[in-house]
Amino acid sequence: MKFILMMSAPKENWDSFAKWSKQDLERNAAFMRAFNQELRDSGIFVASEGLGWPNEARLIRARNDGEPITDGVFPESKEFLAGYWIIDVESPEQAYRLAARASAAPGPGGKPGNIPIEVRQVLSGFSDLGL
Amino acid sequence: MKYILLMTGTRGGVDTYRTWSKQDIDAHMAVLQSLNKELKNSGEFVVTQGLAGPEEAKLVRGEKNGAPVTDGIFPESKEFLLGYWIVDVATPERAYAIAGRISTAPGPGGVPTNMPIEVRRFAEHAPRES
Numbered sequence: 605m606k607f608i609l610m611m612s613a614p615k616e617n618w619d620s621f622a623k624w625s626k627q628d629l630e631r632n633a634a635f636m637r638a639f640n641q642e643l644r645d646s647g648i649f650v651a652s653e654g655l656g657w658p659n660e661a662r663l664i665r666a667r668n669d670g671e672p673i674t675d676g677v678f679p680e681s682k683e684f685l686a687g688y689w690i691i692d693v694e695s696p697e698q699a700y701r702l703a704a705r706a707s708a709a710p711g712p713g714g715k716p717g718n719i720p721i722e723v724r725q726v727l728s729g730f731s732d733l734g735l
Numbered sequence: 736m737k738y739i740l741l742m743t744g745t746r747g748g749v750d751t752y753r754t755w756s757k758q759d760i761d762a763h764m765a766v767l768q769s770l771n772k773e774l775k776n777s778g779e780f781v782v783t784q785g786l787a788g789p790e791e792a793k794l795v796r797g798e799k800n801g802a803p804v805t806d807g808i809f810p811e812s813k814e815f816l817l818g819y820w821i822v823d824v825a826t827p828e829r830a831y832a833i834a835g836r837i838s839t840a841p842g843p844g845g846v847p848t849n850m851p852i853e854v855r856r857f858a859e860h861a862p863r864e865s
Contacts, residue, residue, distance in 0.1 A: 663851055
C-alpha cells in the first residue's frame with residue numbers, strides 16, 4: 605500500500621524556520637538524509653520532495669476562455685505543504701510509525717519538532733476509483 | 736523547473752463529488768486523462784496521483800518514546816489533498832497554464848468545476864524521485 609506523509613505549516617512557522625541557526629538546520633538536514641537512506645535501504649522509499657517557499661505559491665483558476673487567473677493571496681491560517689514522502693508499506697500502522705519518526709525530526713536546540721504529519725493513502729490509478 | 740499542482744477540497748466538497756452521476760465523472764476523468772496524455776507527449780509529465788478519501792486521513796505525531804499518536808480529527812474547513820500532478824516545465828507561466836486547464840475540467844452537466852489549483856515549485860536542494 606502506498607501512503608503519502610505530508611508535512612505542512614502556516615506561513616509564520618516558515619518564517620521561524622528561516623531564522624534557525626546553521627547548526628540547527630544542519631542537524632535537521634542530517635536527520636532527513638539518514639531517514640531517507642533508511643527508507644531506501646528497506647525498499648519502501650518511493651519519492652520525497654521539499655517545496656519552495658509559500659511566498660511563491662499561487663492559486664490558479666481558469667477564466668471562461670480557459671486562460672489562467674493567478675492569485676497569491678491565502679488566508680492567514682493556510683497550511684502550506686513543506687514537503688512529503690511517498691512510501692510503499694505493508695500496513696497503515698507502518699506508515700503511522702514512520703510518520704511519527706518524521707515528526708520527531710530535530711528542531712532548534714535538537715529538540716524534536718513534533719510537527720504533525722498527515723498520512724493519506726495514495727491510489728494506484730483510476731481503477732481504485734472504480735473507473 | 737519542477738512544479739507540483741495541488742488539487743484540494745473540503746470534506747463537504749468531496750461529499751458533493753460523490754453525488755455526481757457516472758456520466759459526469761466519466762466526462763471529468765476523460766478530460767484529465769487527455770490532459771495527462773498531452774503532457775506525456777510534450778515531455779512535461781512527471782507523475783500524477785489521486786489520494787484516498789478524507790475519512791481515512793490521519794494526523795500523526797511521535798510520543799516521547801517515538802510511538803505514533805494518531806488522530807483523525809480535522810477542522811471543518813480543512814482542505815484535503817485530493818490529488819496532484821508534478822510537471823517539468825520551462826516557466827512558471829506554463830505551470831499556471833496547465834493548472835488552468837485542470838481547473839476547466841467539467842463538473843456536473845459539463846460545466847467547468849473552476850476548482851482552484853495550488854501551484855508550488857520544488858525546492859532545488861530536495862532529494863530527487865527515485
